[in-house]
Each structure stands twice: as C-alpha cells, then as structure tokens.
Amino acid sequence: MFYINFRWKRRKLYALAKKIPGTDGLPLIGHAFTFMGIDVRNNINDSGKLLQNNLPVSKIWAGSLLFIVVNSPDHSQAMLQSTACLKIPFIISRPFLHRYGLIIANGAVWQHHRKILSHSFKINILQQLMPIFNQKCMKFVEKLQPKIGAPEFDIGHYVAALTLETTMTGNFHYDHCFYGSKIISDIDHGKTLMMKRMIEPWWNFEWLFQRSKLYKDMKASITLLDAKIDEIIEAYKTNMNNNEHRGTFVIDQLMDPANNLTYEEIRDEIFIFIIAGYETSSVTLSAILLMIAMHKDVQRKMFEEVDENYDGGHIEMEDLHKFKYIEMVIKEALRLFPTVPFVPRKVTQEFQMREYTIPKDTILIDFLYFMHRNKTYWGEDADKFRPERFEPEEIKKIHPHAYAPFAAGKRVCIGNKYAMYFLKIALVHIFKHYEFSTTYKYEEITATMSPSLEIAQKYHVSVERRKS
Numbered sequence: 168m169f170y171i172n173f174r175w176k177r178r179k180l181y182a183l184a185k186k187i188p189g190t191d192g193l194p195l196i197g198h199a200f201t202f203m204g205i206d207v208r209n210n211i212n213d214s215g216k217l218l219q220n221n222l223p224v225s226k227i228w229a230g231s232l233l234f235i236v237v238n239s240p241d242h243s244q245a246m247l248q249s250t251a252c253l254k255i256p257f258i259i260s261r262p263f264l265h266r267y268g269l270i271i272a273n274g275a276v277w278q279h280h281r282k283i284l285s286h287s288f289k290i291n292i293l294q295q296l297m298p299i300f301n302q303k304c305m306k307f308v309e310k311l312q313p314k315i316g317a318p319e320f321d322i323g324h325y326v327a328a329l330t331l332e333t334t335m336t337g338n339f340h341y342d343h344c345f346y347g348s349k350i351i352s353d354i355d356h357g358k359t360l361m362m363k364r365m366i367e368p369w370w371n372f373e374w375l376f377q378r379s380k381l382y383k384d385m386k387a388s389i390t391l392l393d394a395k396i397d398e399i400i401e402a403y404k405t406n407m408n409n410n411e412h413r414g415t416f417v418i419d420q421l422m423d424p425a426n427n428l429t430y431e432e433i434r435d436e437i438f439i440f441i442i443a444g445y446e447t448s449s450v451t452l453s454a455i456l457l458m459i460a461m462h463k464d465v466q467r468k469m470f471e472e473v474d475e476n477y478d479g480g481h482i483e484m485e486d487l488h489k490f491k492y493i494e495m496v497i498k499e500a501l502r503l504f505p506t507v508p509f510v511p512r513k514v515t516q517e518f519q520m521r522e523y524t525i526p527k528d529t530i531l532i533d534f535l536y537f538m539h540r541n542k543t544y545w546g547e548d549a550d551k552f553r554p555e556r557f558e559p560e561e562i563k564k565i566h567p568h569a570y571a572p573f574a575a576g577k578r579v580c581i582g583n584k585y586a587m588y589f590l591k592i593a594l595v596h597i598f599k600h601y602e603f604s605t606t607y608k609y610e611e612i613t614a615t616m617s618p619s620l621e622i623a624q625k626y627h628v629s630v631e632r633r634k635s
C-alpha cells in the first residue's frame with residue numbers, strides 16, 4: 168500500500184523518466200548493482216557502464232533516486248547553462264565534512280563567495296601572479312637538477328611541492344618551502360578517506376558513519392589540515408601590512424571585514440582552494456609531463472617553440488600567446504585526462520535539456536571524461552594523444568561544447584585562466600632545460616579518480632639536461 172502511494176505521488180517523475188533513454192533496472196533497486204560494481208579508484212573506465220552503450224543521455228536508478236548521465240555536447244551545454252542546475256548534490260558535498268567553500272557551497276553562500284572571490288581572478292590581478300609563477304617554476308627546475316641522469320622516479324612528488332607552494336603564495340601570501348613537506352602526504356591521505364566515503368554506499372547511513380573508524384580518521388585528517396589553515400590565517404594577520412600584493416589575492420578578499428565572512432567560512436574556503444587550486448594543477452601538470460615524456464615528437468616541437476620564443480628570465484603575460492603549441496599540448500592532455508572527470512548537479516526545478524524534460528531532484532552527471540573521448544565527436548583517433556587536433560583549422564570542425572575541462576556556465580572553474588597561465592609558464596621553464604623520457608607505454612596507462620583524475624601507474628620519468 169505504502170509503495171503504491173509512493174509511486175502515485177511520484178507519477179510525474181516516472182512519466183518523465185520513461186522518456187529518457189536507458190533501461191529501468193530491477194524493481195525497487197533499479198541499477199544499484201551496476202553502481203556497486205563500479206570502483207573508480209581502480210579504473211575510471213569501469214564507470215562507462217553507466218553510459219549504457221555509449222548513449223548521449225542515459226538514466227540510472229539508484230533505488231528511488233534518478234540519475235541522468237550526460238555524454239553529449241548539446242546536452243552538456245543545456246545542463247551547464249541552466250539556472251536549474253547550479254546546485255551541488257549532497258552525495259558529493261557531504262564527504263568533504265567542511266560546510267562552506269565554493270566547490271561545495273550552494274545558494275546565497277555560494278553566490279556571495281563567488282562574487283567576492285571573482286575579483287582575485289581578474290586579468291589585472293592575475294598579472295601580479297606572474298612573478299610568483301616564474302619564481303616557483305625556476306625553483307622547480309633547480310630542484311630537478313640532482314635527478315639528472317638518475318633512474319626513473321615519480322615526478323608527481325616534485326610537482327606537488329611546486330603547485331602547493333604556488334597556491335599557498337599566490338592565494339594566501341603564505342610563502343614557504345613545501346618540498347618534502349608532510350602536509351602533502353596529509354592531503355593525500357585526506358583525499359583517500361574522502362573517496363572511500365564517496366564510493367562505499369553504506370557510509371551514506373549517517374548513524375553508521377558517525378560510529379566508524381573512517382569517521383574518526385577523517386576527523387583526525389581534517390584537524391591536521393585545519394591546524395595548517397589556522398597557521399595561514401595567523402601568518403596573514405601578522406604580516407598584513409607587509410604583503411606586497413595586499414588587497415588582491417583570495418585571502419585578502421576572505422579577510423576583508425567588508426565582506427562579512429565568519430571564521431568558519433574563511434577556514435573552509437581556504438581548504439577548498441587548497442584542494443581546488445593545488446591538487447588539480449598538480450595532477451594536471453604531472454599528467455602533461457608524462458604524456459610529453461611518452462611522445463618524443465611532441466617534445467621536439469615544444470623545444471622548437473621554446474627556443475624560438477624564450478631566452479631565459481621571467482616570462483611575462485604578454486609573451487604567453489607566443490606558446491601556441493604548448494597550449495595545444497595542455498589542452499590535449501586535459502581532453503584525455505580531465506582532472507575533474509565529471510560535473511554533478513542536483514536539478515532544483517524541472518527544465519528542458521534539449522528534447523528531454525528533466526524532473527526536479529534528478530541528479531545529473533556531466534561525464535566530461537567520456538565526452539572528451541567520444542568518437543562521434545572526436546573521430547576514430549579520439550583515444551590518441553595528438554595536440555594538433557587543437558590547431559585552429561582542425562578544432563573548428565569539432566562541436567564547440569565537446570570540450571569542457573573547466574566546465575561552463577555560472578559555476579565554471581574560477582581558476583581556469585590562472586591554471587592555464589601557470590601550466591604554460593611551468594612548461595616553458597621546464598623544457599628550456601630538460602628532456603624527459605619514460606619506459607611507460609601510452610597504451611598501458613589507466614586513469615583513476617581520487618577524487619581528481621589521476622594516472623594509476625603514477626608519473627615515472629627520467630630527466631636529462633637538454634643538448635642545445
């Protein structure tokens with residue numbers, strides 16, 4: 168009786184869901200078994216099962232919860248541009264344990280934080296970051312020197328220190344050395360715990376979670392990171408009048424009394440920027456370096472471009488446009504290994520996603536990883552690493568919304584330009600000095616989620632000084 172009543176109340180939802188492609192799964196549980204059989208911590212390709220034969224849009228029932236997976240540029244565009252799709256679903260934000268912070272915040276909090284923090288990502292402010300990007304990348308080049316001629320090593324550890332130092336200095340005026348720092352492994356450990364909570368469905372039962380070892384470990388991990396954040400805030404207060412770029416960076420906005428943020432909001436936002444800024448740049452740059460090490464022809468073209476346009480010293484913002492091939496390399500790496508592999512949204516009111524009416528409370532998953540590799544839009548060589556596909560004449564032929572590594576619409580990545588400038592500067596400095604090799608074969612590598620997309624085999628390369 169209860170079940171019939173439940174179905175009757177939701178009849179509109181079921182009627183709309185019927186029109187969405189895909190099977191209905193089993194009675195009561197839907198596709199719950201499909202979900203449970205997927206562990207993206209092993210191999211993200213496992214989640215291809217959710218696309219149901221590569222459909223552009225497919226429905227998945229997890230019990231009574233309707234998910235719709237998007238794998239087409241037109242539908243992705245409709246979703247990301249709609250004001251009905253601005254909300255981050257609870258199942259994604261809950262494992263963070265922090266309540267505030269742009270990636271997970273919703274409603275008025277998100278609007279207020281986005282407005283004040285957008286200021287720190289305007290071009291004239293980014294310009295002030297150029298000396299920091301240059302200094303940090305030059306230090307990285309020095310740090311790699313002892314590795315010249317050494318056996319293959321995981322360059323991810325070095326890149327993590329580079330991007331953490333850049334994030335801490337460029338967002339919070341916290342200029343410290345992070346090479347060999349314990350905080351990097353603390354963040355890694357926190358990510359592993361967070362993924363565990365996201366993936367293992369039984370942790371959705373709050374009662375169970377609160378009594379688990381996982382909860383205790385997560386609390387301990389957050390306490391460690393919060394202590395570091397308290398230190399960042401204290402250092403800011405102490406040095407407030409000495410900061411060279413005072414008034415412009417993320418922390419300046421957060422600490423400005425006119426913006427009226429509580430201590431908890433400030434702390435949580437710093438946490439989110441560490442995850443969103445440091446971690447994404449770190450895995451992206453590591454993946455790019457591995458791709459370049461594997462593709463010697465690409466590396467040669469990069470050498471040519473660097474030698475033609477760069478003589479040494481700091482790279483200015485006005486010079487960045489000269490490195491067109493390097494930009495294509497970054498874009499191609501982000502196509503195959505989009506650091507944020509999917510964008511989740513909770514639908515807050517019924518809306519039209521092209522030909523489909525999407526019911527309120529549906530959870531949409533825009534699966535960038537699969538859309539970026541979809542042969543319908545990228546051609547038969549979609550799985551190949553070929554930066555030339557981003558040549559202006561070639562990319563014109565590709566659907567404009569088939570590529571969205573920074574998402575789109577009102578929640579587009581706030582740091583997208585920051586990230587692109589930083590990556591370009593890093594690559595110019597690195598390839599002015601070094602040549603990379605690896606014994607890894609492109610065909611053998613796989614991607615995992617943790618929660619950013621990472622290469623499962625890690626980033627093993629060897630480094631030689633370039634012969635000029």
Ligand code: HEM
Pocket residue numbers: 269270271281338439440443444445447448451501505506507509510511571572573574577578579580581582583585586
């Ligand atoms: C290659 C590097 C990066 C990639 C691929 C990337 C990608 C993305 C994507 C896809 C989103 C949308 C997520 C969603 O809506 O669910 C996002 C959001 C965000 N990103 Fe990035 N990001 C990168 C670097 C950065 C950097 C360097 C920063 C800061 C310095 C940053 C800060 C943020 C923030 C704060 C948000 C949340 C925006 C909001 O919801 O209003 N990201 N990023």
